[in-house]
């Protein structure tokens with residue numbers, strides 16, 4: 133890779149599916165971040181996250197073709213070259229790892245590439261789910277691996293748990309890595325990057341950390357895309373979602389609702405879901421575009437399609 137002689141600081145943001153990574157990136161961009169290149173790696177075939185990142189002075193680029201922590205493909209290298217060769221240099225690079233990715237594998241690129249300087253690896257944990265996720269036989273290894281070499285954990289969604297729940301979440305994280313720096317957050321009160329800096333002590337800790345176990349997230353997780361021209365019937369959505377199999381871990385994207393103007397952003401994490409209006413300048417597709425991620429035994433697309441079709445408004449085309 134080429135680029136100017138000055139190094140560009142890199143922050144890698146990781147955390148399991150739905151922990152709040154995109155919410156955090158948007159917060160950083162909204163709170164006076166310098167000219168930032170945001171690189172987003174979604175696990176699914178459609179990069180929904182890139183459309184959920186608010187527009188900003190810098191640039192948002194998508195990293196498609198799978199999990200970049202498993203294989204640094206030519207797409208990633210091309211994107212990074214564009215960032216490094218930008219006419220007006222970027223002042224910071226923020227890379228959002230996929231929800232099943234290992235953020236440290238991405239951080240290692242910044243350690244190797246002379247034009248880049250790794251500033252920090254931040255991993256978000258969902259306070260309402262982290263205890264269960266760590267113990268989940270299907271995803272526990274992936275979740276635990278994400279904390280192995282991070283600098284700081286944002287114990288996010290603290291608004292969803294009580295004091296005892298927060299203490300349990302903290303204890304579970306500290307059992308993984310004693311001494312881990314943990315900051316409790318909620319989307320209403322997220323920190324700035326500068327406030328996360330802790331200096332040399334954390335770098336030494338990184339160097340002492342064991343090598344991450346190589347993983348193939350493409351084998352452990354599967355994604356599925358649901359696209360329809362029509363609209364959902366709001367009254368049918370809850371019933372259809374209740375029929376989704378437990379192997380589906382995450383579903384997000386945009387949709388239309390029959391009889392309602394404009395598009396809605398759809399979010400499902402575990403079984404909790406929401407529909408919200410998109411940001412004013414957020415690009416949304418004309419119909420329904422949702423991307424799901426599940427474990428490797430996720431039922432075939434046709435089965436999942438049929439479940440969501442139950443929520444379509446009468447007469448909606450498919």
Ligand SMILES: Nc1nc2c(ncn2[C@@H]2O[C@H](COP(=O)(O)OP(=O)(O)OP(=O)(O)O)[C@@H](O)[C@H]2O)c(=O)[nH]1
Pocket residue numbers: 147148149150151152153154155156181230231232288289290291292317318319320382384399401406
């Ligand atoms: N209650 C609550 N909800 C939150 C918080 N942070 C994020 N959310 C919601 O959680 C959902 C997932 O947030 P995202 O920021 O998209 O999570 P993500 O980690 O980027 O998700 P993936 O990229 O799919 O892994 C969205 O509906 C957010 O609005 C929080 O602190 N509290």
